Amino acid sequence: MKERILKNIAAIQTAGKSTAELYNEISSAVMREISFTAPAPDQKSAYYLSIEFLIGRMFYNNLLELGILDEVRDILKEKGVNAAVFEEIEDAALGNGGLGRLAACFVDSAAGLDLPVYGRGIRYKYGLFKQKFENGFQEELPDDWQSFGDPWGVRRENEARIVKFADAEVRAVPYDIPIIGKNRINTLRLYQAEGSEGAEKISEYLYPADDTEEGKLLRLRQEYFLSAASVGELVDAYVAVHGTDFSAFPAFNAVQLNDTHPVLAIAEFIRILTGSYGVPFAKAVRLAGKTFGYTNHTILPEALECWPQEYLKKLLPEIYAVLKKLDERQRREFRRKAVLEEDAAAMRIAKNGIFSMANTAVYVAHRVNGVAKIHSAILKDSLFRAAYLYTPEKFVNVTNGITQRRWLMLCNEELSALIDSKIGTGWRGDIGLLSEMKKFRKEDTVLAEFAQIKSKKKEQLAEYVYRKEGIRLLPDAIVYAQVKRLHEYKRQLMTAFAILEIYEKLKSGELAGFKPTVFLFGAKSAPAYFRAKGIIKFINEIAKKIAGDESVNKKLQVVFVTDYNVSYAEKIVAGADVSLQVSTAGLEASGTGNMKFMMNGAVTCGTMDGANIEIVEQAGRENNYIFGAEVDEIDSLRRNGYDPNAILAQDGAARRAIETLVDGTFDDGGRGYFRELYDSLTVGASWHKPDHYFILRDLPDYVEKLLLINREAGTHEFTQKQFANAVSSAYFSSDRSIREYAENIWEL
Ligand SMILES: *Cc1c(COP(=O)(O)O)cnc(C)c1O
Numbered sequence: 001m002k003e004r005i006l007k008n009i010a011a012i013q014t015a016g017k018s019t020a021e022l023y024n025e026i027s028s029a030v031m032r033e034i035s036f037t038a039p040a041p042d043q044k045s046a047y048y049l050s051i052e053f054l055i056g057r058m059f060y061n062n063l064l065e066l067g068i069l070d071e072v073r074d075i076l077k078e079k080g081v082n083a084a085v086f087e088e089i090e091d092a093a094l095g096n097g098g099l100g101r102l103a104a105c106f107v108d109s110a111a112g113l114d115l116p117v118y119g120r121g122i123r124y125k126y127g128l129f130k131q132k133f134e135n136g137f138q139e140e141l142p143d144d145w146q147s148f149g150d151p152w153g154v155r156r157e158n159e160a161r162i163v164k165f166a167d168a169e170v171r172a173v174p175y176d177i178p179i180i181g182k183n184r185i186n187t188l189r190l191y192q193a194e195g196s197e198g199a200e201k202i203s204e205y206l207y208p209a210d211d212t213e214e215g216k217l218l219r220l221r222q223e224y225f226l227s228a229a230s231v232g233e234l235v236d237a238y239v240a241v242h243g244t245d246f247s248a249f250p251a252f253n254a255v256q257l258n259d260t261h262p263v264l265a266i267a268e269f270i271r272i273l274t275g276s277y278g279v280p281f282a283k284a285v286r287l288a289g290k291t292f293g294y295t296n297h298t299i300l301p302e303a304l305e306c307w308p309q310e311y312l313k314k315l316l317p318e319i320y321a322v323l324k325k326l327d328e329r330q331r332r333e334f335r336r337k338a339v340l341e342e343d344a345a346a347m348r349i350a351k352n353g354i355f356s357m358a359n360t361a362v363y364v365a366h367r368v369n370g371v372a373k374i375h376s377a378i379l380k381d382s383l384f385r386a387a388y389l390y391t392p393e394k395f396v397n398v399t400n401g402i403t404q405r406r407w408l409m410l411c412n413e414e415l416s417a418l419i420d421s422k423i424g425t426g427w428r429g430d431i432g433l434l435s436e437m438k439k440f441r442k443e444d445t446v447l448a449e450f451a452q453i454k455s456k457k458k459e460q461l462a463e464y465v466y467r468k469e470g471i472r473l474l475p476d477a478i479v480y481a482q483v484k485r486l487h488e489y490k491r492q493l494m495t496a497f498a499i500l501e502i503y504e505k506l507k508s509g510e511l512a513g514f515k516p517t518v519f520l521f522g523a524k525s526a527p528a529y530f531r532a533k534g535i536i537k538f539i540n541e542i543a544k545k546i547a548g549d550e551s552v553n554k555k556l557q558v559v560f561v562t563d564y565n566v567s568y569a570e571k572i573v574a575g576a577d578v579s580l581q582v583s584t585a586g587l588e589a590s591g592t593g594n595m596k597f598m599m600n601g602a603v604t605c606g607t608m609d610g611a612n613i614e615i616v617e618q619a620g621r622e623n624n625y626i627f628g629a630e631v632d633e634i635d636s637l638r639r640n641g642y643d644p645n646a647i648l649a650q651d652g653a654a655r656r657a658i659e660t661l662v663d664g665t666f667d668d669g670g671r672g673y674f675r676e677l678y679d680s681l682t683v684g685a686s687w688h689k690p691d692h693y694f695i696l697r698d699l700p701d702y703v704e705k706l707l708l709i710n711r712e713a714g715t716h717e718f719t720q721k722q723f724a725n726a727v728s729s730a731y732f733s734s735d736r737s738i739r740e741y742a743e744n745i746w747e748l
Contacts, residue, residue, distance in 0.1 A: 001033050001034065001066075002066065002067065002068055004033045005029060005030050005033045005034075005066065005068060006068060006071055006072070006075065008029035008030075008032065008033065009026055009029050009030075009072055009075055009076075010075050012025050012026065012029065012079075014076070014079045014080070014081050019085050019086065019088050019089070020089070020148045020149060022081065022085075022086075023059065023086055023089050023148060023149070023151070024148075024149045024151045026059075026072070027058075027059065027062075027151035027152060028151050030062065030063070030066070031151060031152065031154070031178070034066075034178055034180070034185055035185065036176065036178065036185050036186070036187050037116075037184035037185050037186065039116045039118075040116070041241060043116055043252075044116070044251060044252050044253065044254065044746070044747070044748055045116040045117070045118060045252065045253060045254070045748075046110075046115070046116065046117045046118070046253075046254040046255070046256060046741075046742070046746040046748060047117075047118050047119075047120055047230060047234065047253065047254070047255045047256065048103060048106060048107060048110075048117060048118065048119050048120065048256045048258060049120045049121075049226065049227070049230055049255060049256065049257055049258060049262035049265055050099070050100065050103040050119065050120070050121050050258035050259075050261075050262065051121065051122065051206075051222070051223065051226060051258070051259070051261035051262065052094060052095030052096055052099055052100025052103060052121070052206065052258075053094050053095055053100055053103045053104050053107075053119060053121045053188060053190070054093060054094065054095030054096070054097070054099075054100030054101040054103070054104050054128075054566060055091070055092045055094065055095075055104045055177070055188075055566070056091045056092065056093075056101075056104065056406070056565070056566025056567060056570075057086075057087075057089060057090075057091050057092070057566065057567050058092065058152050058177075059086050059089060060083075060086070060410055061405070061406055061410055062152070062178070062180055064405060064409060064410050065108075065111075065112075065180035065181065065182075065405060066180055067182075087567065089148050090143070090144075090145045090147070090148055091127075091145065091565045091566050091567050092127065092145050093127035093128045093143055093145060093565050093566070094121065094122070094123070094124050094127045094128075094145075094190070094206060095127070095128065095206070096128050096206065096207065096485065096524075097484065097485040098297075098484070098485070098590075098591065098592050098593065099258065099259060099297055101402075101566065101592060102258075102371075102400055102592055102734075103119060103121070103258055105401065105402050105403040105406075105407075105592070105734040106119075106734055106737065106738055106741075107119040107179045107186060107188050108179060108181075108403040108405060108406070108734070109401070109403055109733070109734040109735045109737070109738040110179070110181075110186060110738050111179040111180060111181030111184055111185065111186040112181040112182060112403070112405065112735060113181070113735055113738055113739065113742075114181060114182070114183045114184050115738065115742055115748055116184075116186070116748070117186065117738070117742075117746075117748075118186055118187055118188070118189065119179070119186075119187075119188035119189065120188075120189050120190075120191070120226065120229075120230040121188070121189075121190045121191070121226065122190060122191055122192075122193075122202075122203050122206075122222060122225065122226050123153070123175050123190035123191060123192040123203055124203055124204065124205060124206045125144075125146070125192075125200070125203060125204045125205070126142045126143050126144060126145070126204060126205050126206070127143040127145050127206055128143060128206055128207075128524065128565075129141060129142065129143055129524070129527065130142070130143045130563050131524050131562055131563040131564070132562060132563070133536075133540060133560070133562055135669070136536070136537050136540030136541060136544065137533070137536070137537050137540075137669070138524070138525055138533055138536050138537075140527050150175075152177050152178065153175040153176070153177050153190070154175065154176045154177075155173065155174075155175050156173070156174040156175070156176060157173065159174050159233075160172060160173040160174070160194075161229060161232050161233065161236075163193075163224070163225050163228040163229055163232070164228075165221065165224070165315050165316065166314060166315055166316065166317055167315070168195070168197055168199060169195065170193050170194070170195045170199040170202060170225065171193070171194040171195045171199070172191040172192070172193060172225060172228075172229035173191065173192045173193075173194055174189045174190070174191055174192075174229075174233075175189070175190050175191075175192060176188070176189050177189075177190065182429070191203070191225065191226065191229045191230075193225055201218065202218070202221050202222055202225050203222070203225070207219070207526075208222075209527065209528060211528055216311065217311060217314075217315060220307060220311055220312075220315055220316075221315065223261050223262060223263075223264055223305070224264050224268070224315070224316055224319065226261070226262055226265075227262050227263075227264040227265035227267075227268050228264075228265075228268050230255075230262075230265060231255075231265050231268045231269050231272065232268075232272070234253055234255070235249075235269070235272050235273075238252060238253065239277075244277050246273055246277065246279055246283075246284075246287055247287075249287055249290075249291060250287060250290035250291045253291055254291060254293065254745070254746035254747070254748070255291050255292050255293070256292075256293045256294075256295060256741065256745070256746070257292060257293065257294045257295065257361055257365070258295055258297075259295060259296070259297045259298075259303075260296075260303075260304055260305035260357040260358050260361065261305060261357075263294070263305065263357035263358075263360055263361045264316075264319060264357070265292070266288050266292055266360060266361065266364050266365070267319045267322040267323050267326070267360070268319065269284070269287075269288050269291065269292075270284040270285060270288055270322050270326070271318050271319060271321075271322045273287065274322075275318065281325060281329075282329075285326065285329070285364060288364050289364050289365060289366050290366055292361070292364060292365045292366070293365050293366065293367040293368075293369070293741075293745045293746070294358075294361035294362065294365040294367070294368050294369075295368075295369050295370075295371065295398075296358065296368065296369070296370055296371075296375075296379055296383070296384075296589075297371060297589050298589055299375075299378060299379070299382070299383045299586075299587070299589070300489065300587065304356070304357070304358045305356075305357040305358070306354050306355065306356050306357065307354070307355045307357070308353060308354055308355075309324075309350070309353045309354070309355065310353075312355065323349065323350070323355050323360065324350070326349055326360065326363070326364070327348070327349040327350040327355075330347070330348070330349055330363055331344075331348075334347075337390070339386075339390065342386075343386035343389065343390070344386075346385065346386040346387075347359055347362070347363065347386045347387050347390075349363060358383075358384075359387075362384055362387045362394070363387075365394065366394060367394055367395075367396055367744070367745045368384065368387075368394050368395050368396075369395070369396045369397060369398045369745065370397055370398075370589065371397075371398065371399065371400045371589045371590040372397070372399045372400065372589060372590035372591075372610045372611045372613070372614060373397055373399060373613065373614060374586075374608075374609070374610065374613050374631065375397075375589040375590060375610060376395065376396070376397035377397075378586060378631070379395065380392075380395055396744050396745065398737055398740045398741055398744070398745070399590065399611060399614055399731075399732075399737065400590040400591075400592050400595070400611060400732075400734070400737060401592075401595065401732050401733050401734030401735070401736055401737035401738075402592050402595045402596055402599065402732060402733070402734055403733070403734050403735075404431050404434075404599065404733050404735075406570070407570075407573065407595075407596045407599055407600070408599050408600065409428065410570065411570035411571070411573065411574050411600070412453075412457060412574045412600050414453045414456060414457065415450070415453050415457075415574075415600065415601065415726065416428075418446075418449055418450065418453060419434065419437060422437060422440060422446065423436040423437060431730045431733040431735055431736075432730050433730075434727060434729065434730040435727065435728070435730050437726075437727035438724075438727050438728070440723075440727075441720060441723060441724060441727070442720075444716075446723075447716070447719050447720060447723055450601065450719065450722070450723050450726075451719045451722075454575075454577070454601060454719075454722065455476075457574040457575040457600070458479060458575040458576075458577075459575075460571065460574070460575060461473070461479070461571045461572060461574065461575030461576075462475075462575070464568075464571045465520075465559065465561060465571075468561065468562065468563075468568075469559065469561060469562060471559055473518050473557065473559065474516045474517075474518055474554065474555075474557050475516075476516060477515070477516035477517055477518040477557065478515055478516070478517050478518070478577050478578065478709070478710060478713040478714070479518050479520055479575060479576045479577050479578070480517065480518065480519050480520065480576070480577070480578040480580055480605070480706070480709075481519075481520040481521075481522075481572050481573075481576040481578065481579060481580060481597070481602075482495050482519070482520070482521055482522075482523075482580035482582070483520070483521065483522035483523065483561075483564055483568075483569060483572055483593060484522075484523060484591075484593050485523060485524065486523035486524060486525040486526075486529070486532040486535060486536060487529075487532060488531060488532070488535075488680075488692070488693050489583055489584055489587040489588070489693055490582070490583050490588070491582050491583060491584065491693055491695060491698075492521060492523060492535055492539065493535050493538070493677065493695060494582055494693075494695040494698065494699055494702060495519065495521075495580060495582065495702075496535070496538055496539050496542055497654065497657040497658060497695065497699055498657075498699060498702050498703045498706055499519055499542060499546075499556075499558060500542060500656075500657040500660060501653045501654070501656075501657050501699075501703050502517075502556065502703065502706065502707070503542075503546060503552060503556060504653065504656065504657075505653075506552050506555060506556060507549075507551060507552060511707070511710075513711070514555055514556075514710055515555075515710055515713060515714060516554065516555050516556075516557075517555065517556055517557070517710060518557045518558075518559065519556075519557070519558045519559070520559050520561065520572060520576065521539055521558070521559070521560040521561070522560070522561045522564030522568060522569075522572065523536070523560075523564055524563075524564060530673070530676065531673075531676060531677060531680060533673065534668065534673030534674060534676060534677050535677065536560065537668055537671075537673055537674075538661070538666065538668075538673070538674060538677065539558065539560050540560050541666040541667065541668075542558055542666070543557075543558035543559060543560060545665075545666070546558055569593070569596065573593075573596040573597050573599075573600045573602070574600045576597060576600075576602045577602055577603070577713060577722070578602055578603055578604075578605050578625075578709055578713075579593070579594055579597030579598065579602040579603065579604045579605065579606070580605055580606065581593070581594045581604055581605070581606030581607070581609070581610075581612050582605070582606055582607055582628070582698070582702065583606075583607060583609045583610065584607070584609070584634060584693045584694050584698075585607050585608055585609045585628065585629055585630050585631045585633075585634050586609065586631040586634055586635070587609065587693075588609045588610035588612075589610055590610045590611045591609075591610040591611050591612065592611070594606065594610070594611055594612055594615060595611060595615070595729065595732035598615050598619065598725045598726070598728075598729045598732065599725075599726060599729040599732065600726060601722040601723060601725055601726035602722065602725065603623065603624050603625060603709070603718075603721050603722055603725060604616070604624045604625065604626075604725070605624070605625040605627075605702075605705050605706065605709060606624070606625075606626060606627075607626070607627065607628040607629075607630075607698065608626060608628070608630045608631070609631075611732070612624075612626070614731070614732075615725075615732070618728040618729070618731050618732075619724050619725045619728040619729075620724060620728075622721075623720075623721040623724040623725060624721070624725070625705045625708065625709055626705075627698065627701035627702055627704070627705045628697070628698035628701050628702065629694060629697050629698060634694060637694065637697065642689070642691070642694065642697070644681060644682065644690050644691035644695075644696040644697075645682060645690070647696040647697070648682070648696065651696075651699075651700060653700075653703075654696060654699050654700065657699075658678065658681060658682075658696075661674040661675070661677055661678040662674060662675060662678045680692070681695065681696070
């Protein structure tokens, strides 16, 4: 196959063709030769249902997975084409952040491990919006990712199916994307909505605005569309081979629900079995239980899907009937088992006419997993405490992971080559072998090469930032990066205040020997998230002020990159020295950005939250910079009272940093963003107590750690720390995560 692909590519005429034309021709030359691996008829398959797949750019990754990236580069070079031009091709950004990127890493690992695991999602016409800054304010533009063509997607017209709503019938047309592993090519199947009466609206946008009833109904339609298309397909395929005795369905199918968005799949499965095949309700529920697993990704209440019964009745009356029956069954069961009222209330599928998708999944599924050890523990202790009490056997942990193919081999060829030269190439097929690199921890020549690679990746990052933003990063600076969705719990605002404190100290001459430092931010705010947009503007204002201050601008720089996405992340994780992972303890379920940085040899400056805890376990706490309140302390502050104003009264530096929101230092163009942020910290806003995310509790420790890093950076010891992180990262491969899912949940 490889030879034929290379021959096809060698035959392509390149003269006079645009990048997009060449991209399509080369990609098609690959697609012509590859064939999807069909699942064996007697084998169990797993299906990963996710509302997001944040795939990123497919071109280089697919060539890498096929083992022909270097050859293709050479062929193109002979034709006078630099393969780097394909960096112009837009990412397929059919996701918003970690959740969608996890799904993409998982299908990659499954193919790599030769496992029959298939993704199911939605082929949005527009992915996550493209971000621009206009005078420091975020603006959103539609992301027309198909404008370059979609040579990797294969439309399967004859496998289209109908999804029925009370008021419409919608065609779900599958597009299959190859997920290439060494020994098999799996499909990621994305469904596109077509038909009359605005059917295509269903797959038009990822997360349409849901501040109106119409918007909420559209999201419900999307979730059902994904669920019904996927479940319908699986049931039809089963019936075609095994007939209508569904007893063996779970022996052939495992379905993983990536968060609460696809939970309606459970109801759809029961609806079809009971409605179309006469399976008794209780048996259908039992079969659903054996088939479905549910992954929880957050304990933030606003992200746990709930549907009012009016919406369900209006759009999906049969699904409503199934959920209602499930709820009645649960109520009977609770009475029979004399479940305490308090526990029952916590587990109810329906409460006051609102259906909880999380509780539905926990009630039916045979496995419920969190995504890092601490997060799984929190699920048992608080969010699903009652369910854990009655069904402890359902609860497992699978710590997230990232694919080392994209996040090391592709984004850091130099570091990968160093590893090859020291331990051979075996680690490329078996990431566990990466740990063999640990024996070079104290070898100066290896450390020197490692440090050189970091500098080189930093230069490449600087070039990329210059190309994208027109900004020159300070040369040879320490790069601290905080790149992730913009959300208050991730506390980009705390980093902003820390920078202001450092800025003030620099100006007052307190920081002799301060080494040039760049703070790099990348983040999109949800379009309707007022405070997040305020934080973006605030950081951009700080960046501008520092850039314009001749007394510090050779030492300190703040850059907020525009349109952070997977391709940007590939550059940033390879070039950064310090990974800022500073969420309020207990609120970041796992994080995966933290793992990408670690794998590329950045130290973590962060709180004991999510997978940071396991990063420290693997790489050593002494090799990272951990600070701030831990989960127990945050819990006790929440319970026993927390007074940020008392801290402000004591801590002059923090107070001055926070006052800049309202004292005229910075300008939000009269939009009220900064006042709102200030109030949220000092008096509380929108039902939250002041400083809901405990920024002032952790800020002094944070500043101290940032300055400690500044003192240590560039030393031999610091390089050792960075190296220790990179070579201890094998555990965070999504290959390990997928093995755990396959063994403990899917039983493949
Ligand atoms: C990995 C990744 C994320 C997740 O980052 P976290 O720090 O874990 O929130 C978000 N967006 C992109 C583009 C990513 O590559």
